[in-house]
Every structure is written in C-alpha cells, then in structure tokens.
Amino acid sequence: MPKKIVRQRRSPHGTRRRVMESAIFGGWGTPSRIAARAKRILRGVSHRNRIVPRDPLPGQAVEVMVSVGGTHDRVSLYYTTDGTTPQGRRGRASNSEVVAMAQEGKCWNDLLWGYVNWYRGIIPPQGEGVKVKYKIEAWHSNGQDSLYADNQATDSGSATLFAYRVDQLTLPxxxxxxxxxxxxxxxxxxxxxxxxxxxxxxxxxxxxxxxxxxxxxxxxxxxxxxxxxxxxxxxxxxxxxxxxxxxxxxxxxxxxxxxxxxxxxxxxxxxxxxxxxxxxxxHTSSEHPFFLQAQADRASPYYDWYTFTEWPDEYATFFGERTLPQLNxxxxxxxxxxxxxxxxxxxxxxxxxxxxxxxxxxxxxxxxxxxxxxxxxxxxxxxxxxxxxxxxxxxxxxxxxxxxxxxxxxxxxxxxxxxxxxxxxxxxxxxxxxxxxxxxxxxxxxxxxxxxxxxxxxxxxxxxxxxxxxxxxxxxxxxxxxxxxxxxxxxxxxxxxxxxxxxxxxxxxxxxxxxxxxxxxxxxxxxxxxxxxxxxxHPALRKGERTTLHVDNDAGTYAYALRTRGEVLVVVLNNSDEVSRLSVPVGSVGLADGMVAADLMTGDRYVVAEGQVQLSLEPLTGTILRCSNPHFGAQS
Missing domain, CATH: 3.20.20.80 (Glycosidases)
Structure with a gap:
C-alpha cells in the first residue's frame, strides 16, 4: 500500500475550496472556474433550458427565458413540433414558427461590469407526446451579426438545439x-x-x-x-x-x-x-472499433459519430482526456x-x-x-x-x-x-x-x-x-x-x-x-x-414533509421533523465535540404534552412536556424519535 500522507487542518475558506474540488469531478466546482464560467455565460446569449413549467403537461403554454449580455436588441425564438430542426435568422423562420421575445428587464452585474438584459417568450400549448425543438437568436436591429444561445454560434445551422417533450410520464x-x-x-x-x-x-x-x-x-x-x-x-x-x-x-x-x-x-x-x-x-474508448475506423478512414460511416477538429488526431474529448473521444x-x-x-x-x-x-x-x-x-x-x-x-x-x-x-x-x-x-x-x-x-x-x-x-x-x-x-x-x-x-x-x-x-x-x-x-x-x-x-x-422518512425545529450554532445541535398521516419522526443531531443537553420544540408539528416519543436508535422513551422534548446527546451522535400523530389521521 502507498505510504499514508498526514494532512493538516486548514482554514474554513481553504477547507471549503478543497471539498469543492473533491466533490465535483473535473474541478467544475473550484471558485476560479465558477467565476470564469459565470462571466462567459453573462457576456453571451444564455438560455440554459430555462423554461416554466420545466416539465410541461398537455395544454400548458411554456415560458422561455433568455439573458443577453451584449449589445443585441432583438431576440427571436424558432420552434417546430413535427420532428424537424428549426431554422431562422433575424426574426424570419425558414421551416418553423417564430416567437418575438419581449424584453422583461435589465440588471447591472459586477462580474460582467455591465448590463444584462432579460427576454421572455411563450411557446403555445401542445398535445400529449409532442416534442418541441427550438433555437434562440439574439440580433441587432441595425446590424447584421447574430448570436445563438447557448453555444454562441453565429449561424442557425450550428446553433444549440433545445427540446422538451409534452407528456405525463411519472417517476416509478x-x-x-x-x-x-x-x-x-x-x-x-x-x-x-x-x-x-x-x-x-x-x-x-x-x-x-x-x-x-x-x-x-x-x-x-x-x-x-x-x-x-x-x-x-x-x-x-x-x-x-x-x-x-x-x-x-x-x-x-x-x-x-x-x-x-x-x-x-x-x-x-x-x-x-x-x-x-x-x-x-x-464517449467511448479511443480503442473502440468505431473510433478506430473513423480515424483510419475519413469516408468511414463512423467519421460523423465523433467530432474531429483536425482529422485524424484532433477531436472532442471528455475533459481533455484523449483516450475518451466524445460521441456526436x-x-x-x-x-x-x-x-x-x-x-x-x-x-x-x-x-x-x-x-x-x-x-x-x-x-x-x-x-x-x-x-x-x-x-x-x-x-x-x-x-x-x-x-x-x-x-x-x-x-x-x-x-x-x-x-x-x-x-x-x-x-x-x-x-x-x-x-x-x-x-x-x-x-x-x-x-x-x-x-x-x-x-x-x-x-x-x-x-x-x-x-x-x-x-x-x-x-x-x-x-x-x-x-x-x-x-x-x-x-x-x-x-x-x-x-x-x-x-x-x-x-x-x-x-x-x-x-x-x-x-x-x-x-x-x-x-x-x-x-x-x-x-x-x-x-x-x-x-x-x-x-x-x-x-x-417508516414512510415519513421517504415521503414526509420536513420542518426545521431547532438550530443552535454555538452548541452545534440541529433538529427537524418529518410528517406523514399518523406519524411524526423527529431527528436530533449533535455535531459538536461536547455532550449536549437540549430542548426540542415539537408543538408546531402536532405533538402535544403527554405524548410519548420512542427513540428508534436506543429504545429510550421521552414524554413531551411544555411543547418540548428534552434529551441529552453524546458528542457527534444523533437519534430519531417517533411519535404517532393523531392530528394527521390514522397511522399509515
């Protein structure tokens, strides 16, 4: 085994940076990358799939939002519902419907050190099973240049294609x-x-x-x-x-x-x-037969399965890893x-x-x-x-x-x-x-x-x-x-x-x-x-309504409740290095004086008094208290 590296504790700021780097693969979450990425988005034409509702049902109109950080003063949306790819330029659609998006407001942004304008458009309601494809263009009323959201393409053909499907599919x-x-x-x-x-x-x-x-x-x-x-x-x-x-x-x-x-x-x-x-x-491996054929022969049917910037050795990859060419x-x-x-x-x-x-x-x-x-x-x-x-x-x-x-x-x-x-x-x-x-x-x-x-x-x-x-x-x-x-x-x-x-x-x-x-x-x-x-x-832990009951920064203690019909569970955590004696207010979640809360971790029992449950927790421990809740009907 490799020799163990002894690590030193760091300041909270340094620690948070370190956790961000560890938690988000590829360094997406480092502060410098977040700032650089945010600035790029603000400077351009940005939609980023902002629609309301996010999962449209049949008969619901869809609101589309886009931000514009440049000098363009017109925004057009082109959409189709027949499976074809929409195309359009300067407010005129060639094979699709067009929506003139209206300016909703503007705001100053310090990171950009400039104004960001917001535009809104409405795609009409559609029926069950309809797939809506759309592109968004920002353009100058007195000029010729255009930018399309989100990849900042200058022509409709290479612009980002957005889509949603109108359906009633549900989570299993x-x-x-x-x-x-x-x-x-x-x-x-x-x-x-x-x-x-x-x-x-x-x-x-x-x-x-x-x-x-x-x-x-x-x-x-x-x-x-x-x-x-x-x-x-x-x-x-x-x-x-x-x-x-x-x-x-x-x-x-x-x-x-x-x-x-x-x-x-x-x-x-x-x-x-x-x-x-x-x-x-x-992506695939660079050893995948499809990729090897695309590299060997530009006329291969698999050439267009990947994105070559300079065939055969320069191509789009996963996070710059050449052994992982990205599929098109x-x-x-x-x-x-x-x-x-x-x-x-x-x-x-x-x-x-x-x-x-x-x-x-x-x-x-x-x-x-x-x-x-x-x-x-x-x-x-x-x-x-x-x-x-x-x-x-x-x-x-x-x-x-x-x-x-x-x-x-x-x-x-x-x-x-x-x-x-x-x-x-x-x-x-x-x-x-x-x-x-x-x-x-x-x-x-x-x-x-x-x-x-x-x-x-x-x-x-x-x-x-x-x-x-x-x-x-x-x-x-x-x-x-x-x-x-x-x-x-x-x-x-x-x-x-x-x-x-x-x-x-x-x-x-x-x-x-x-x-x-x-x-x-x-x-x-x-x-x-x-x-x-x-x-x-306990269904309350999977489907219950959560309510915060207790927050104490100094003591490092935290409590919240989860409720379903007939059951209340109270979770109490001591995230400190000291024994903590605390009183958790439970009246707001329907627990009345005299009711008994059973500790699901230890088997102990607590009685609600004056709207509270009093308990003691060892350092870095927690527990789950359960109480039936007659205010929410029969027990589930």
Whole structure:
C-alpha cells in the first residue's frame, strides 16, 4: 500500500475550496472556474433550458427565458413540433414558427461590469407526446451579426438545439423507496470459488472483482437492508473503471459474461433487489472499433459519430482526456445506436431496472428527451438518474427529461458540515431548506456522502467514524433515496488523497478493494443496517414533509421533523465535540404534552412536556424519535 500522507487542518475558506474540488469531478466546482464560467455565460446569449413549467403537461403554454449580455436588441425564438430542426435568422423562420421575445428587464452585474438584459417568450400549448425543438437568436436591429444561445454560434445551422417533450410520464414508485448500493465491480468481490483479491502493481490495476462475486454476495445486500444495486460500467473496457468502453453490447470478460449479468439480474429480482447499470453515452474508448475506423478512414460511416477538429488526431474529448473521444450524439445514426440498440437492449433483454447516466451535461437536452421517451416506452417502470455536474440550475434543467439526478450539492454540503465542520448548523439548515424548495417534488435526487470520483468521507473526517455515522443518520432521514458507496458501511477508506499537489487526480485511491471478514468494522455495519431498517419501516422518512425545529450554532445541535398521516419522526443531531443537553420544540408539528416519543436508535422513551422534548446527546451522535400523530389521521 502507498505510504499514508498526514494532512493538516486548514482554514474554513481553504477547507471549503478543497471539498469543492473533491466533490465535483473535473474541478467544475473550484471558485476560479465558477467565476470564469459565470462571466462567459453573462457576456453571451444564455438560455440554459430555462423554461416554466420545466416539465410541461398537455395544454400548458411554456415560458422561455433568455439573458443577453451584449449589445443585441432583438431576440427571436424558432420552434417546430413535427420532428424537424428549426431554422431562422433575424426574426424570419425558414421551416418553423417564430416567437418575438419581449424584453422583461435589465440588471447591472459586477462580474460582467455591465448590463444584462432579460427576454421572455411563450411557446403555445401542445398535445400529449409532442416534442418541441427550438433555437434562440439574439440580433441587432441595425446590424447584421447574430448570436445563438447557448453555444454562441453565429449561424442557425450550428446553433444549440433545445427540446422538451409534452407528456405525463411519472417517476416509478419503487424509486421513492429505494436504498441504493453503489458497486465498483472490479473492487467488490472475486467470488466464492476464488475469494481473494489480486495484488496489482498499482491501484489502477485489476483486483479481480466479478459479477459472479456480486451474485455470491446477494445475501449480504439483503441483510444490510438495501433494495437497489448500482453497478459500475461492466461493458468491454481496457481499464479498471470501465468508463472507456470498447463494446457497448458485451460484458467485459474479466468481470464475467452477458449470461452472468442476466443471471445476476434474475436472482436479484427474486430476492427483492433492483439492478441499475452505469450507462456511458457521452464517449467511448479511443480503442473502440468505431473510433478506430473513423480515424483510419475519413469516408468511414463512423467519421460523423465523433467530432474531429483536425482529422485524424484532433477531436472532442471528455475533459481533455484523449483516450475518451466524445460521441456526436446529435448525429442521428449515433443517437439511434446508443438509444435503440444499446440502452433499449439492456432494458428489454436483460431486464435491468434502469440506468445511472454518466456525465449527463455531455449530450444535449435534445438527446435526453429522446432517450427518456424511448426507455420509458421499452420499460415504463425503469429509472433514469443522471450524473449532473454543476450548479442547481443545471441540475434542475433536467426535470422532465430524466427521472432525477445525483445530488452532488448535498454531498458537498454534508462533507463540509459533518466531516470538516466548514459550515455552521444555520448554514447547513439553510442549504437543506432552500435545496428542497428549489426542485420539483416529482424529481428524484439520490443523496450520497462519497463516490468513486471523490475522496471517501472517512478520509476527509480523519477516520472518525462518529462523524460518518452522524452524516449517514442525516442522509437516511431526508426524503430522497440514500446511496451507500461500497465499503463505506464497513469502514473502507484510503491511504492518500485523490488530489495530488501536482494537480493530477488519482481517483483509484477512493476505489480500493472491499473489506471482508474480520477487516470489516462490525459496529459501523450494524449502524448502517439499523438505518436501512428504520428507513424502510417508516414512510415519513421517504415521503414526509420536513420542518426545521431547532438550530443552535454555538452548541452545534440541529433538529427537524418529518410528517406523514399518523406519524411524526423527529431527528436530533449533535455535531459538536461536547455532550449536549437540549430542548426540542415539537408543538408546531402536532405533538402535544403527554405524548410519548420512542427513540428508534436506543429504545429510550421521552414524554413531551411544555411543547418540548428534552434529551441529552453524546458528542457527534444523533437519534430519531417517533411519535404517532393523531392530528394527521390514522397511522399509515
């Protein structure tokens, strides 16, 4: 193992920067990049899929907003509803309808050091199943130049194409009850027939985990209490992580076979477990036969499947990584292959329950509209969860295009609050409250404390399992599905930071082999097991209305309630290094004096008196109190 690096505590400002860099893959979240990106957006013509409603129903008009930071004084929107791509220039459409967008206002922006103008337009109501495609142009009434949102193209043909679909598709109900376990296949378990991991020369090598190993551990998941497995990419690939695919239709032989995947899905379903695959539509390996053919022959049918800036050696990639050429999903044959021949096949032939979608901002919203429609057609109960790297506006723009998106912003906030104490209680509560209200209740935001692209939580917390337990208690008592990254529940951490002083990432240090047997931390496992059982047994934790009850920055204590008909759960957290004696006001959530609150973690009982519950918590601990609530009707 590499020698452990001893890290020094940093100031809150430095700590927050470090967590942002760790939490958001590719450095998107560093302050300098955020500022530079914001300035570029403000300077140009920016729509960024801002529509209201974000998921239009039949018969609803759609409001479209765009900002203009330059000197253009006219904005036109061109749209079609017949499947063709809209084209237009200077307010005149060649094959589409046109909407003259009206200026709604302007504001001064210090970052731009100039004015930003806002424009609004209305697309008329459409019927069920209609796909609306549109482009937006800003132009000068007294000049010839134009700019199209969002890629700042100067001609209609190369402008960003936006899209939405009018439908009544809904989130699969099983997803709201999901407790998801993320498995990095190569690092999980080799199998009962050969249970020992290999010992590669470096952590980026192959450790020998297999699909059969997952099959052999299905009882482990059932005992833990999770009900959905998320598998890292298991298609043909030359790497340990599998995100550089060379064959989208074949399981990587190191991991098993297509029949192994089919058997895993079947046996998981028989045991009450769902299975979702990590799906990579944005890029392939540079060793993929399609890319090799495109490089070898400009006349190849696969040339247009990629974007060459200077054939054959310069091309669009994923974050500048030359081994990951980006697919051109706006090319119709590429799109149809990825959606119809790949995604639809895994749903129909292998009965997987959905996908975690890698790097969703890569393909366009237009692509995701088609992907979502087709996958729901093949498997109406399937789940599509996107990896949306970016801010809340970026995440929210996929409402109606996907079932939901991984909550990177919660990950960042939880790591800052629980692992590093870089946020106050008030700041954390404010984030949770605003975060909940900013998104549609129909959109799913699975939460996580760590994943394969970031330092593990325990590494950030200097191995303090009390902090992990407290963070997990919070995670499991918020409405959206929790994700457990393999090994977190048994104390798996790492030996060095994934961010090197040189600026290079070594993400494999957060992907070390799973702990088994006596290497596992049994107390931590039992804690997670208890959280899974509690969450599954109490609908208020999955579907309840959340209310903040207590916030104390000085004491580091925090309490909130979740309510459904007939049940109130009160969550109390002590995020300090001191024993805390606190009084939690509960009258506002319907708990009257004399009612008894049962502690689901310890079995203790508390009586409501003078509208409060009084209790004492050890440092870095928390608990969940349950009380029936006659004010909300019969118990659910």
């Amino acid at each position: 109900q099983w997803a709201r009850d999901a407790i998801i376990y993320q498995i990095f296949v190569d690092r999980f378990y080799p199998g009962d027939s050969s249970p020992h991991f290999k010992e590669p020369d470096s952590p980026s090598g192959f450790y020998g985990g297999t699909l059969q190993g997952i099959i052999d551990k299905l009882d482990y998941f059932t005992d833990l209490g999770v009900n959905c497995l998320w598998l890292s990419p298991c298609f043909s690939s030359p790497s340990h992580h599998g995100y550089d695919i060379t064959d989208n239709l074949t399981v990587e032989p190191r991991l098993g076979s297509n029949d192994d995947l089919r058997r895993l899905t079947q046996l998981a379903h028989e045991g009450g477990l769902r299975v979702i695959l990590d799906f990579v539509p944005n 999903n706006e090319h119709e044959p590429t799109r149809r292959y990825i959606i119809d021949e790949v995604a639809a096949r895994w749903l129909s032939d292998y009965r997987v329950d959905g996908f975690r979608l890698d790097y969703v901002p890569g393909p366009s919203h237009n692509f995701w509209v088609d992907f979502f429609e087709r996958t729901k057609e093949v498997a109406p109960d399937c789940l599509s969860i996107g990896e949306v790297i970016g801010n809340a506006d970026s995440m929210r723009s996929y409402e109606g295009r996907l079932d939901g998106f991984l909550d990177f912003l919660f990950m960042q906030a939880a790591r800052e609050f629980f692992a590093l104490k870089a946020r106050t209680v008030e700041e954390f509560d404010s984030f949770i409250t605003h975060h909940e209200s900013y998104f549609s209740k129909e959109s799913l935001r699975p939460t996580f404390l760590d994943n394969h692209d970031a330092n593990r939580f325990l590494w950030l917390a200097n191995g303090d399992k009390r902090r992990l337990k407290l963070a997990a208690l919070c995670q499991f008592t918020l409405p959206h599905p929790p994700i457990i990254y393999y090994g977190t529940e048994v104390g798996l951490s790492q030996d060095r930071d994934v961010r090197m002083p040189s600026g290079h990432d070594h993400l494999e240090y957060a992907r070390m082999p799973m702990l088994w047997g006596e290497d596992q931390h049994g107390d931590l496992y039992e804690y997670y097991r208890r959280l899974c059982r509690i969450r599954s047994s």
